[in-house]
Amino acid sequence: MATKSREIRLKSRPVGMPEASNFEVATVDVADPGPGEVLVRNQWMSVDPYMRGRMYDRPSYVPPFQIGQALQGGAVGTVVQSNDPKFAVGDLVESMNGWREAFVASGSALNKLPGGVPPQAYLGVLGMPGMTAYTSFHRIGEPKAGDTVFVSGAAGAVGSAVCQIAKLRGCTVIASAGSDEKLAWLKSVGVDAGVNYKKGNLLENVRAAAPKGIDIYFDNVGGEHLEVALDVARPFARFIECGMISIYNDKEPAPGPRNMSYIVGKRIKMQGFIVSDFADMREQFYTEMGGWVRDGKIKAEETVENGVENAPKAFLNLFSGGNTGKMLVKLG
Amino acid sequence: MATKSREIRLKSRPVGMPEASNFEVATVDVADPGPGEVLVRNQWMSVDPYMRGRMYDRPSYVPPFQIGQALQGGAVGTVVQSNDPKFAVGDLVESMNGWREAFVASGSALNKLPGGVPPQAYLGVLGMPGMTAYTSFHRIGEPKAGDTVFVSGAAGAVGSAVCQIAKLRGCTVIASAGSDEKLAWLKSVGVDAGVNYKKGNLLENVRAAAPKGIDIYFDNVGGEHLEVALDVARPFARFIECGMISIYNDKEPAPGPRNMSYIVGKRIKMQGFIVSDFADMREQFYTEMGGWVRDGKIKAEETVENGVENAPKAFLNLFSGGNTGKMLVKLG
Known part of the structure; x- marks a missing residue:
């Protein structure tokens, strides 16, 4: 039938x-x-x-x-x-x-x-978005305790997982999102500082939130956020290029960051990926992330x-x- | 006295x-x-x-x-x-x-x-420019025999060393330079194809020289070359960000590439460096590069x-x- x-x-x-x-x-x-x-x-x-x-x-x-x-x-x-x-x-x-x-x-x-x-x-959190966050944050971001991590699109499925994983790794986390309500939720799950990208000057606000600069940038949005991240990056910063939602709907390709030369001078590593590139981390992801979710250490x-x-x-x-x-x- | x-x-x-x-x-x-x-x-x-x-x-x-x-x-x-x-x-x-x-x-x-x-x-060739070329090409470029390598500023001290090292590693080398005389010299030392960036459309000319795309881009110039390299990059391409001479003298910062989203979709790694970052490769550089120079395998x-x-x-x-x-x- x-x-x-x-x-x-x-x-x-x-x-x-x-x-x-x-x-x-x-x-x-x-x-x-x-x-x-x-x-x-x-x-x-x-x-x-x-x-x-x-x-x-x-x-x-x-x-x-x-x-x-x-x-x-x-x-x-x-x-x-x-x-x-x-x-x-x-x-x-x-x-x-x-x-x-x-x-x-x-x-x-x-x-x-x-x-x-x-x-x-x-x-x-235990599917594609969670695995995207978990694998790339470790494999490309190479986080160390004490690193400052800047996450754009931080209230999304991937971004919010990155924020919480970074906290579990001992990092300071600066989150960018588009509303104060989202930022309040992110702070409730441990984020250290929030930036509402719809209010005021993004560069100034990120500088104020991360006065010593950033070691890792997790990029979900591209565009202005990427330029700001290049500005505030410390030497040897790692840029995890997960997505660029701010430009997905552009009818004409928008120009890129005006400060690309920082990639040379600051020795930045900027790397794109697709979650399937890190399929070898699947078991590790299910074991560790599954444990964090069951123990309430990561909230979805x-x-x-x-x-x-x-x-x-x-x-x-x-x-x-x-x-x-x-x-x-x-x-x- | x-x-x-x-x-x-x-x-x-x-x-x-x-x-x-x-x-x-x-x-x-x-x-x-x-x-x-x-x-x-x-x-x-x-x-x-x-x-x-x-x-x-x-x-x-x-x-x-x-x-x-x-x-x-x-x-x-x-x-x-x-x-x-x-x-x-x-x-x-x-x-x-x-x-x-x-x-x-x-x-x-x-x-x-x-x-x-x-x-x-x-x-x-046995000093800072040679070591810049040797260390970063290996450490960031991770070359494999059969890779296609695109080098901008290819007739300069660093670029011409990169071209010749890449040939010694079994790569196909596409060189960009600003005169036919420079390209003729580069071909005389083994480069497979040359592009005069002052003639015609750079993207079309690079596409014609590297119809299957590129695996490694050695960037000395930034600007339009970087955008072209993103366009022709194959999946998992490595971009060695050595310098951006085309923008060093800009009075106002110029916009970056319009195709930054390829970094995500093509899973590109783009990494800047300073030669001193690879000081641990000094002995290897003197030994191998010195041998190549003495044997006439690399011409300066x-x-x-x-x-x-x-x-x-x-x-x-x-x-x-x-x-x-x-x-x-x-x-x-």
């Missing part, structure tokens, strides 16, 4: 800032699972800033989304019907089949999840929209600062 | 491009050496692009030059009189007391040089001005592309 599933399709490629009209809802019949296949009903799906890049029609590390087809992204769901002996009805599984209510996939495309934490943690905040029809809204809100912590869509 | 020495002083700080009027010649009496001191007559002195940075009055990794005082820089000379038992008359020594004909210094500020190569090699070209009074001219010519290979001033 076919299962009805609503899904979100890319209707047109955004030019500049994405809009609701770039998306459409469709209802499809999901066929019964064939041999080796599993039927899954999604409970939660993730929207992430990197998905904006897949809406451009250009070569990248992941192929572009196709117009008229369902979008993709991280999701956790429950097995409803299984023709793969590795999965039983009721199992919690992770997939890249987000943006839809139900789907059939080969068991090999699913990842069975342990319990013990809320299922949506596997889309946030969430912003939740309900229903697949609100997934585009959740995605659009990423670019207007609508989320504190992980932005999620509850489907189940 | 005092020794007369002519020296070059900074008369005024350059604003934008340095001019002859920023310098002045003075004649001083050099006193006889005291206990532990040595009197040296310089044979050769070096002018290098990094000296422009010391003409600004700002904190940096080396203190700024002072107005009315003699400039400083690498020099090789001969011991004329010695009160330090470690130095004998006739010894060849290296110092940071360039821009003058003779000087007295503590023996501890001098470095005795072996023979076997022309003395001025210790200001070029020179552009020479004569007389300390022409040192400012030599320095100014660095910024108009007046040198092929190491720019030197012959004093002895």
